[in-house]
Amino acid sequence: MMAMQMGDASAFDRAFREEIAVSEHHHPHDDNHTEPPSDLVLRVQALESLLIEKGLVDPATIDVLIDTYETKVGPRNGANVVARAWGDSEFKKWLLRDATAAIASLGYTGRQGEHMKVVENTPTVHNLVVCTLCSCYPWPVLGLPPVWYKSAPYRSRAVTDPRGVLEEFGMVLADNIEIRVWDSTSEIRYLVLPERPEGTEGWSEADLTELVTRNAMIGVEKAKRPMDIGRNR
Amino acid sequence: MNSAHDLGGMHGFGPINPEPENEEPVFHSDWEKRVFGLTLAAGFLGKWNIDMSRNARERQHPVDYLRHTYYENWLAGLEKLLVEAELVSPEELRIGNAGGPADESIQQRVLKADEVAEVIAKGSPVAMANSSAPRYKSGDSIRAVNRHPMGHTREPRYVRGRVGVIHEYHGTYVFPDRSAEGSKEGRHLYNVRFTAEALWGESASGRNAVYVDLWEDYLEPA
Numbered sequence: 001m002m003a004m005q006m007g008d009a010s011a012f013d014r015a016f017r018e019e020i021a022v023s024e025h026h027h028p029h030d031d032n033h034t035e036p037p038s039d040l041v042l043r044v045q046a047l048e049s050l051l052i053e054k055g056l057v058d059p060a061t062i063d064v065l066i067d068t069y070e071t072k073v074g075p076r077n078g079a080n081v082v083a084r085a086w087g088d089s090e091f092k093k094w095l096l097r098d099a100t101a102a103i104a105s106l107g108y109t110g111r112q113g114e115h116m117k118v119v120e121n122t123p124t125v126h127n128l129v130v131c132t133l134c135s136c137y138p139w140p141v142l143g144l145p146p147v148w149y150k151s152a153p154y155r156s157r158a159v160t161d162p163r164g165v166l167e168e169f170g171m172v173l174a175d176n177i178e179i180r181v182w183d184s185t186s187e188i189r190y191l192v193l194p195e196r197p198e199g200t201e202g203w204s205e206a207d208l209t210e211l212v213t214r215n216a217m218i219g220v221e222k223a224k225r226p227m228d229i230g231r232n233r
Numbered sequence: 234m235n236s237a238h239d240l241g242g243m244h245g246f247g248p249i250n251p252e253p254e255n256e257e258p259v260f261h262s263d264w265e266k267r268v269f270g271l272t273l274a275a276g277f278l279g280k281w282n283i284d285m286s287r288n289a290r291e292r293q294h295p296v297d298y299l300r301h302t303y304y305e306n307w308l309a310g311l312e313k314l315l316v317e318a319e320l321v322s323p324e325e326l327r328i329g330n331a332g333g334p335a336d337e338s339i340q341q342r343v344l345k346a347d348e349v350a351e352v353i354a355k356g357s358p359v360a361m362a363n364s365s366a367p368r369y370k371s372g373d374s375i376r377a378v379n380r381h382p383m384g385h386t387r388e389p390r391y392v393r394g395r396v397g398v399i400h401e402y403h404g405t406y407v408f409p410d411r412s413a414e415g416s417k418e419g420r421h422l423y424n425v426r427f428t429a430e431a432l433w434g435e436s437a438s439g440r441n442a443v444y445v446d447l448w449e450d451y452l453e454p455a
Contacts, residue, residue: 044264044308046329048271053331056278056320056339060346062270068353069269070259110356115406132241132389134287135303144259144269148251150303156243159391159443160433168249179441183241185387186406186422186446187283187359215254 074143077108078191079212081141082223083205085118086196096120099191103141113140113189119182120193121219126173128166128219129182129190130158136184138191142214149218159183169220192219199226207231234383235390237295242391242433265304272311277344277352280318284412288385289313359407361419368449369423373399376455377425377447385413388451392443396455397427400444408448421449 037045051057081103085092095102099116103109116138119127131137132155137145148154158165162179166172173179182190194216200208210229215221226232240246260266276286290310291298298306315321320339325332334340344352369375379394380386387409401424408420425447429437 040305040308041262041264044267044271047308047312047326048267050321050325050329050331051271051275051315054321054325054333054335056335056343057271057274058343058345061274061344061349062267064346064349065270065273065353066260066266068349070266073353074259110354111352112356114356114358115360115403132391133238133387134290146252146254146257147261147303148249151246151249152240152243152299153246153249155240156246157249159241160437162441163438165249169251175438176440179438181441181443183389183443183445185389186403186409186448188403188422188424188446213254215251220251 069139069144073140075141075212075214075217076209077106077143078138078141078214078217079209080106080205081108081118081191082193082212082217083208085193086200086208087203087205092193095193103191108140110140112136113138115186115188116141116191117182117188118191118193119180121195121222123195124176125178125180126166126219127180127182127190127192128158128162129184129192130155131184132156132159133183133185136187136189138189141191142217146214166220169215171221192217194223197223197225199232234291234385235381236291236293237298238291239390241389268304268308268311272307274344275311275315275320278318278320278339278342280320280339281314282412282415282417283357284385284407284409285415286310286314287409288413289317291385361405361407363405363421364419365421367402367421367423369399369402369421369452369454371399371401374455375399375423375425375452378451378453380451382410384410386410386451388447389445391432392425392427392445392447395427395431397425397431397445400424400426403446406448408450410448410450423447423449423452425452 052059081095084106085095091102095118099118103116121127135145135150137149154165159181162181163173184190194212197211200211211224213221213224216223260269290306293309301309312326316323316326320335322332374396376396377388377392377394380388403422403424405419406422408418411418425445427443427445429441429443432443
């Protein structure tokens with residue numbers, strides 16, 4: 001199918017597709033200080049200096065906002081939620097009934113996580129989260145979304161071909177497993193509770209968190225197995 | 234509006250090519266960081282809400298929306314919001330110099346660095362009090378209304394006209410279609426289960442389903 005498209009493509013289409021291919025990743029020149037800054041870098045610098053000059057933003061605030069999501073709010077929060085649910089059945093019931101309150105009890109609240117739902121993977125049901133319309137994602141527990149989550153390939157295909165999408169992440173599900181795709185169209189944010197891996201009986205909560213990846217909480221992977229982190233060999 | 238942001242079900246974008254989780258940085262360049270921080274900081278001025286913000290990114294030529302990287306779309310949206318809210322003039326944006334300071338009343342709203350942690354932890358809840366009884370309950374069959382508004386909506390094209398079942402009633406939440414016009418109105422919000430077959434036809438796996446949050450205005454009995 002791809003070959004047919006290539007053969008039929010006009011020059012414009014080809015150029016357009018190449019630009020999309022570039023835009024799925026980052027602009028490679030931004031970090032190269034031996035070249036002059038790109039138009040985009042200059043445009044952002046100009047906007048920031050204009051807003052500072054007009055008194056509309058405080059650059060120190062911007063630094064703190066960036067630092068918050070680079071170093072403080074990230075998927076370790078979600079891993080703590082999952083590990084707690086794996087080890088504490090009462091907490092798990094609460095999490096599945098009222099995720100917002102249960103997650104807040106661990107200190108994770110606020111922006112882009114004001115209204116939370118947790119969906120549980122089981123031996124017969126696998127859950128996958130997407131936002132086809134933009135990039136909705138539960139920031140307090142997962143931080144900011146990865147590039148692929150915001151990209152056109154994932155957003156377009158997660159709802160039509162979830163099995164194919166999971167295979168791209170190396171996850172092959174048996175045909176009899178039901179896949180539930182959650183499209184985040186409202187302000188409710190979804191977090192997947194992965195299955196607790198076998199061979200983790202008696203593990204501490206801190207050890208369990210090591211098995212919980214960001215991708216598992218989006219639903220594109222299973223949690224790691226003990227052997228994946230060098231345990232239970 | 235039926236624009237390029239409404240991607241569910243489109244073909245031809247190629248493989249996902251995810252960066253390995255443990256190798257991907259939160260931001261891929263310094264300019265992305267600044268666009269992220271500027272967008273949040275400017276949002277705290279209170280001149281627009283999240284639906285207006287999404288709508289500003291969506292109101293681009295579809296080719297531009299798809300060609301841009303993620304934070305380029307944020308930048309385009311922010312510039313549009315600043316001009317439309319008359320915080321910045323098109324001329325100031327073009328030449329990059331301020332024609333004058335912002336109004337004192339706006340400057341007083343500027344978020345300070347030591348206020349960030351608190352406002353982030355607080356967030357902006359959009360649940361509202363119920364003012365009427367919900368029309369549907371769990372298990373009811375509904376059809377997503379076939380509608381194509383020119384303004385902002387959160388009813389994806391791929392569910393329009395399709396029959397699903399109410400999975401769960403969430404409560405009353407701010408209605409994005411009106412919120413994008415600056416009006417805060419509550420509507421009943423539901424989670425609706427659509428089978429893959431209902432959405433994509435007989436060749437789709439009958440075991441799979443897509444769950445979509447939809448407001449009552451998007452639904453009719455089926």
